[in-house]
Amino acid sequence: MLAKRIIPCLDVKDGRVVKGVNFVNLRDAGDPVEIAAAYEQEGADELTFLDITASHEKREIMLDVVRHTAEKVFMPLTVGGGVRTLEDIRNLLKAGADKVAINTAAVHDPEFVRRAAERFGSQCIVVAIDAKQVPEDRPEVQPGLSWQEQYPQLFLNPGDSLPAWEVFTHGGRNPQGIHAVRWAIQMGAFGAGEILLTSMDRDGTKTGYDLKLNRAISEAVHIPVIASGGAGTLDHLYEGIVEGKADALLAASIFHFKELTIPETKRYLKSRGIPMRL
Amino acid sequence: MIAVVDYGMGNLRSVQKALERVGAEAVVTSDPARILNARSVVLPGVGAFRDCMANLEKLNLLEVVRKSIEKGKPFLGICLGLQVLFDQSEEFGRVPGLGILPGEVRRFPDNLRPNGNGFPLKIPHMGWNTVSLRKPNSLFEGVPDQSYFYFVHSYYVLPRNPDMIATTTDYGIEFVSGIQHENIFAFQFHPEKSQKLGLALLERFARLQ
Numbered sequence: 001m002l003a004k005r006i007i008p009c010l011d012v013k014d015g016r017v018v019k020g021v022n023f024v025n026l027r028d029a030g031d032p033v034e035i036a037a038a039y040e041q042e043g044a045d046e047l048t049f050l051d052i053t054a055s056h057e058k059r060e061i062m063l064d065v066v067r068h069t070a071e072k073v074f075m076p077l078t079v080g081g082g083v084r085t086l087e088d089i090r091n092l093l094k095a096g097a098d099k100v101a102i103n104t105a106a107v108h109d110p111e112f113v114r115r116a117a118e119r120f121g122s123q124c125i126v127v128a129i130d131a132k133q134v135p136e137d138r139p140e141v142q143p144g145l146s147w148q149e150q151y152p153q154l155f156l157n158p159g160d161s162l163p164a165w166e167v168f169t170h171g172g173r174n175p176q177g178i179h180a181v182r183w184a185i186q187m188g189a190f191g192a193g194e195i196l197l198t199s200m201d202r203d204g205t206k207t208g209y210d211l212k213l214n215r216a217i218s219e220a221v222h223i224p225v226i227a228s229g230g231a232g233t234l235d236h237l238y239e240g241i242v243e244g245k246a247d248a249l250l251a252a253s254i255f256h257f258k259e260l261t262i263p264e265t266k267r268y269l270k271s272r273g274i275p276m277r278l
Numbered sequence: 279m280i281a282v283v284d285y286g287m288g289n290l291r292s293v294q295k296a297l298e299r300v301g302a303e304a305v306v307t308s309d310p311a312r313i314l315n316a317r318s319v320v321l322p323g324v325g326a327f328r329d330c331m332a333n334l335e336k337l338n339l340l341e342v343v344r345k346s347i348e349k350g351k352p353f354l355g356i357c358l359g360l361q362v363l364f365d366q367s368e369e370f371g372r373v374p375g376l377g378i379l380p381g382e383v384r385r386f387p388d389n390l391r392p393n394g395n396g397f398p399l400k401i402p403h404m405g406w407n408t409v410s411l412r413k414p415n416s417l418f419e420g421v422p423d424q425s426y427f428y429f430v431h432s433y434y435v436l437p438r439n440p441d442m443i444a445t446t447t448d449y450g451i452e453f454v455s456g457i458q459h460e461n462i463f464a465f466q467f468h469p470e471k472s473q474k475l476g477l478a479l480l481e482r483f484a485r486l487q
Binding site: 001003005045067070074075093095096097120121124193219222224225245247248277 | 403
């Protein structure tokens, strides 16, 4: 039976992990390669690197990190952050990434996802969606996207039933007026192989995943959905799968700071009837 | 030396590094002479069946792969490298494969459900799934039945000869996840992404003469 996946996520800036990681016996707590190896040892199912390096010129550093990780760690590796061109994707895959997460570049040009999937295969194209729940008194926003007339149905309308969620970019700062569920469906249709769904309302709060958001998207698309943002307890992880219908769970700080370890997380979920690889 | 056939697709570096990790000498190459002189051959790959066949043809590697197998070299196909061994795939209509093994490649149906009920299963089949041993083979020696391996694919093989089936896996339907026939070993899952058990499998492949 297919196991649900547990995926630690590392934020990497200029080749170093930010928001320190609390592993014992690490020679260098900021080295993404060492941390990746430690997570493999613990039995993580996949690993995600999010490159938050501000400057596009420093991308070579991340490629080096990916290269070294791929030499040491034999598990699926997803890399996201600042992926803008087919060349960026090619370089990451060549360095040893298995999947590449696309976020802002997809919002600016949805057809980019189609081109990427046609060129490299759906299996390596992850579309990352940052979504926030739409407030009932949401003011009318004029989206400033060049393709809005081509795909008007993807945008929020005053008549949309609630709850609804809006796609944001730039770490939740920029609202884009896009209806998150319809966006996810479109990304699947363009060939995305997976959705990495982050609730910007819950991210960093440790109050649990946004289960309604996750369920709405997971039931609307035919591709796997990774839930992200808000996990703080074992119960949150369980709910993410059972109520949020997530195929995989991504978490950062609860694993990095050893509030939970991967083995205890998996044992707990398995004891509650979730298929887990132990 | 093990030749990892490079036809411009997929994460070949991972396959090479995994083989090196288990002590094998592995080169990534599209040079027909090097492949034909190698002791063993690995055909990896992810992506589209049609592109894989087109690239192999463009690089004059169709015959090279065929000859390597005919010569009896230990041969390992991974994912797409399993699928292209068969007669044809229903991807984009009908695309002919290498035709080394009789059978075809099909897409998972859209309405697959776990045990026939519940919410439809996602496609691609992505993640760690268990493998049921159907036939003893040297690569699986010591691997416990129902061990987890990493999969990512939307198509599966349907061999005409059931004697070739080495392993099967359940994803709404029971599909063939491993083939063993004479010197051919081919798996739908990715040993190079399957941590310890995957590396152990590659290590045993690397030792085959």
